[in-house]
Structures are given as structure tokens and as C-alpha cells.
Amino acid sequence: MTFESLQLPEPATGSSAPYSIAQGLPYEYPLPEGVVGSALHLSDKTPKLFQPLRIGNMVIPNRVGVSPMCQYTADKNEVTDYHKIHYGGLSTRGPGVVTCEVMAVAPNSGTSMVDLGIWNDTQAYKLKDIVNYAHANTSKIGLQIGHAGRKAMTSALFDFLENWDPRAIEKDLVGPSAVAYRPNGRVPTPRALTVDEIHTIIKQFGAAAKRSVEISGFDFVEIHAAHGYLINEFMSAHSNKRTDQYGGSFENRIRLLLEIIDEVRANVPKGYPVFLRFSASEIHDSNPDAWNIADSVKLAPIVAERGIDLIDVSAGGNDSNADRPKKGFGMFLEYATAIKKAVGDKALVSCVGSMHDAKGVNELLEEGLIDFAFVGSPFLKNPGLVFDWAKELDTEIHHIASHWPFKPKYAEMIEYIKSTLK
Template sequence: MTKDIKAQPAPEHLVSKFKLQTSKEVDFFLPVNKGSNAKVGHAKELTAETPKLFQPLEITPGFTLSNRIGVSPMCTYSAPSSGSEIGNPTQFHQTHYGSFALRGSGLIIVESTAVAPNGRLSPEDVGIWNDEQAKAWRSVVQFAHSQGVKIGIQLGHGGRKASGIPPADHLQFGIDSSLGGWSDVKGAVVAPSALPFNPDPEVNLQGYVTPTALTTDQVEETVELFGAAAKRAYEIAGFDFVEIHGAHGYLINEFLSASSNKRTDQYGGSFENRIRFLLEIVDAVKSETHPTFLRISADELTPSDPDAWTIEDSVKLAHVLVERGGVHVIDVSSGANNPHAERRPSHQGFQVPYAKALKAAVGDKIQIAAVGGFVDGEFANKVVENGEADIVLVGKTLLKNPGLPWVWADQLGVKINVGRPLEWPYYHPAWKF
């Protein structure tokens, strides 16, 4: 006969050790890591020898990243373009951004999100110009928070490059109301001046229309739109920070550059006037409890145009931002405001020299984020170890592999926290007690 075996209560020390801890941020069962350093992306054992890429970074008091790797803002063109849910993020966005939150990124910057309907880069862009859109972002934010990951939203306005085709040939083709766009609606496509993105009819086949120049009152109203969007992002959606999109030839970039800004009021002419729109937006969105990021195109890459924005202008702007305060991270990209810009080979780190120049200008007064084709962990680590930038933002490579920070950690000999449901096959518990 076999002897009956009765279940015995587990020893108390095992119950406390192995009882699952679940997230309070989401409304479904989700096991999460335990402990004060349990955030996804945080090194499991942090020492003086830990590569700098995987050392925490304090942006402001109480706002610390678990590592220096971030998800660069990348449009997905996946929101409803009409109806009551126009511009709303969907389940796709929760799945998309959730894949990064589980796998080691220290921060996530959500794609360019329009502050007004006519500010969308395409009809399928996400928005945050109303409260319902902000509410729809909550689930995305809550999931990131369940993993301890900081998540922010990029606020943008397309200016003269709004109402474009998503995403192929995006810099060449504008679309009208027959395809859900608004390029044929009088006064809907706006800019600092009535200058089309590309006036060359042989290149700009059916492309961007001549925009309507904003009146001075409309400029001030647009500043208020950014402020209202930031308030929704914080108070309704729960984002940790906002990033102002001042790059890539969109509205703010158009004001900065004398090649696209021919105004004669207080928002045009001198350098000080051309940066006024941006500075007023910084004042409108800044928060005492949340850091503000700013993406800029550090150089217009058009040396043939004496009015083009240059790296020297960006350094000058950075000094102004240091003096005024309100910006905590500058995200350094380049180009896209001039159709005749020089084309450069996009090798790994090709944008880093611009980040390095700005880092040299601001020192430790503002954190600098570098972008540009990062694929290798050792290369990315050298960028931060050498003081060329404080943060590395990754785009396309993360789209292909959301677990890239985890791969880089392996390359650099670091064990990091990832989502609890995913990590156990790699960091197996010891079978002894």
C-alpha cells in the first residue's frame, strides 16, 4: 500500500520569499519584480564598475531613469482619422509601447502627438487636443508605470508639413480632404510665413501647399494649445514628462529658421525673435513637478542657404535655455526643414557630433540625448562614458527588437531587470534554500 501524503503548509520564509507581487497600476493580474531596485532596466547589481549606460540618471529631484537607454519618438500612423475617436491611441499603442516597457528601456517617448487637429502630420496621427484623447492614453501610461518605466509624450504641430501621406514619401506629398487631409481647406495648413516646404514643382509633385501665415494672435493661441496639451498629459493621462517637438521642419522648427520664417512682427527677424515662439511654449508647458524635454534639429544641413539654422545657432539657443531654465533634456537630431539639405550616410552614431557640441556648451546644466542609428551596446556605452551625451535614444533598431537594451546588457556583462513574466528563463533561481 502506498502511504497517504498530506499537503504540508510551506515554511514561512518561503511564503514571504516567493509570494507573487502584483502591479497596482493596471486593472488586470500582472506579476512584477520586488524590491527598491526592481524597476525594469535597472541593473540587478549596481557597482562602480557598472557600465555608465546602465547606471541610473537623475534628471530632476525625484525623477531618475533606471538606465540611459530611451525609446525615441517614432510616428506609427495608427490612430482613427475621423469620427468620435479621431486621434485616439488604440490597443495597438498599448501593445507597441508595452513591448518596450517590459524589456529594459529606461524611458519611453511616445510619438509626435498633435496639439490641434490641423497640427497632425497625417490624418492617422494621434492627438491630445481634447480630454477624451488624454483618457485614451491612460492605459499606455499605466502599463509603463507597472514596470517602473518613465514615459513621456512628444507634443507637436506639423505646421506647413501637416496633412501629409503616412508614412511613405512623407516629406514629398500632402493630401486633401478626399483622402482625409486638409491641404485644400483654406487656412488649415499654417506656418510662420506663406512659404511651402518645397516650392520646386518638379520635386514637389502634388506636394505640400503654400501655407497660410499665422497672425500674431494665432501664434499666441498656438502657444496656449501646447500648454493645454501638457496639462492634459499630466493631469488626465498621467505622463511623467513632455517633450516639445522643435525639430524636423515642423511648426516650431519653421519659426526658428530664417529660411522658413520671414515674419516682421515680434516672432520673426532677429535670432531673439525667431526663438520667441519656442520659449513661450517652454513657459506654457513647464511644470514644477515634471521635467521638460525638447527635441531640436541641431543643423539644417543646408550650407548653401545663408538663412538656414546651424549648429552654432543651436549652441546659442542652448545657452539661452540654460539661462532661462525650464528645459531639462535636449534631444538632438538634425535636418528636415529644407528639401535641398545635404544627404549624409546614416552610419551608427552619425548624429552624435551634434549632441557632443551641445553637451560641451551646457555641461551638466541640461542633460543631452543623442540619436542616430545605434545598434551596438559597446558603441552606445562609449558615447555616454566619453561625455558626448547623457542618454542614448534608439528608434528603428528597437522597432526590430524591443529587447535591445537587454541584448546590450548581455554584451556589456550586466544583468538587468525585465518584466517578471519574461526574465525567469534567463535569470533562473538557484534551486536551494
């Protein structure tokens, strides 16, 4: 017998199928017994990290999520098999949410030439397979939408930091003002956007959000206003030297952000979760033009009233001369706790930045200092991080059926074997 002559039997279909057909999948798939990542025995003694959380009309099983991380593997700004495997693997392992990497809202707005985009329907349809597979595993999955502004169209970070991609078109590099991120750096100086172009970009954010819901089926959308990208550039007087309605005063500099929030809200269903990530500080307080925590504390209640359900707090990225942030657990925690104090119950607040300790995160949640934690690179090293954290906190959680060795049902198997021998 040759390997070529071996053929697996066709899976059963219809009423005789041993497994249900998962929603959105065209093939048989064993559904989990409970929501993956949720506590098996939920009670008031369950660690806060593994208690469910409502965000808008979405309920998630725990309070740790995969942070958006650029993968720089798109083909013509569309998903590849890599993305399906990468996000599919994460969605089977129980994080409260999986957030896909930032997706460009326009052809000239990606952080690199190999970023994903969602400025047309074809791109959105190709993302649907990822969403359907996540939903088959009971996972909540969303995406980040953004415009990189004066930091757009560079090479992938693993290639070389701030290296201008030769495939990019220099005249398409835009920002609030003609101010380069790094003087004498490798990225060209952007040209200042016209007011009409700003209005077009606002519409592009809304259209991207609409596609993410209606075509791709994502569970939430996050607006990227951090790390020196376009919205962040407008917020900061360090990079925004405009003298029109989008520059000058604090109110004018946050205008673009507020109009984008309004446009996104107008293009998603009522109650649909909308997150916002922004840099709470440029980490350069000696620069009088730099955005700082006082600005963020002032901004946070405004965006909460505008309809943001979760504020995802990060820092830095807009000032090439910024101070180095402190390293270690909770490197941006002081910013997140200040923002949580400012918004109270009007919005949820998450923190990112070396949130790599289960007990430390749980203590912050128990104390009400934050509501959620986003984790990045630890999930790349260990996609099963949630299960390790559950074990560390002495909590049993649900898993997908295919991962039965996590909790093998030996007793049931023995009883079944005994019954067949009678």
C-alpha cells in the same frame, strides 16, 4: 470535453492573491523584483550605459531610451489596440524611457491624418491605459507634443512621402510665412499665422502638457522643435520671413519656442521633466538663411536656463534642398557634443541618429560627451535591445516576472521540489 467547456479559474483576490495589484491596473499582475532595465549589481564598475540617471524629479534605470516614432495607426486621432500592444511591449523590456510618438496639440497640427492627438480630454484619457501598464512594469514613459506647421496633414510616410492627404483642409495648413517646404511639391503652400493665432498655439502646447500629466499620467513631456515642423520653421530664416516680433532677428525667431517652453513649464508640476528635441542644423550650410550648429550652440544655454532638463539633439527636416547627412554610427554626434560643451551641467544632452552600437554609446557616456542616447528603428526590429546591450557589456539587469526564462531559478526550483518530497 469540448474547448468551449474549458474555463480558467478566476484569479485570487485580496489577501490570498499570489500577486500584488499593480498600481493603475484593475487586475492581478506579477510585479518585478527590481526596476526593469536596472543593473542587478550596481557599482562604480557598472558600464555608464547601465548606471541610473536623474532627469528633473525622475530617476531612470539606464541611459538608452526609445525615440519617438510616428506609427500612423490612430483612429480619429485616438489610441487603438495597436498602440497599447506596441508601447506595452516596449515598456516591459527595460529601456530607460519610452517616448510615445508626437501627439498633435490641435486638430490641424498632426504630421498626418492618422496621428495621435492630445488636444482634448478624451484623447488623454485613452492614453492612460498605456501609461498604467508601463508603470506596472516600473517603466518611465513620456510623450512628444508638437505642431507640424507647413508639413501637417500629409499621408503616412509608408504611404507616400509628402503626399497631401485628400481628407485634409487646405486653408488649415499654416506656417510662420507663406513658404512651401518643397516648391512645386505635393503639399500646398501654408498661409502665414496671425499673431493671435500664434498665441493660441502657445496655449495649446500648455494645455497638451497639462493633460499629459493630470489625465494621462505621463512621466515626462518632450516639446518637438525639430524636423521642419512649426517651431523649427519659426527658428529658421529659411522658412520664417516675418517682419513682426516673431521674425527677423535670432531673438525674434526663437521667441515662439521660448514662449512655448514657458507655457509648458507653467502647466506641469515643479521639477517635472521637460525635454526639448530640436534640429541642431538644417545640414545646408551653403544656404545663408539655414539654421546651423552655431545657432544651436547659442540657443542651448538659453533653453537650459528656461527650464529644459534634457536637450534631445537631432538634425535636418526643414530644407528640401539640404545636403544628405552622413550615414553610420552617431550621424548627428558632432552636433550633440558641441551642444553638451555649450550647456555643461545646466542640462542633459542626448543624441539620436544611428546610435546602434552598445560599446560605442557607452564610450561616449563614459567620456561625458553626451548624457543619454535615443534609439529608434533598432527597437522596432528588436524590442529586447536593452537586454542584448546588457549582455554585450557583461551586465545583468532586472526583468519583469513574466520573463522568468531570462534567468530561470533552477536551483531554487530543485530545492523546492526536494523539500516537498521529504
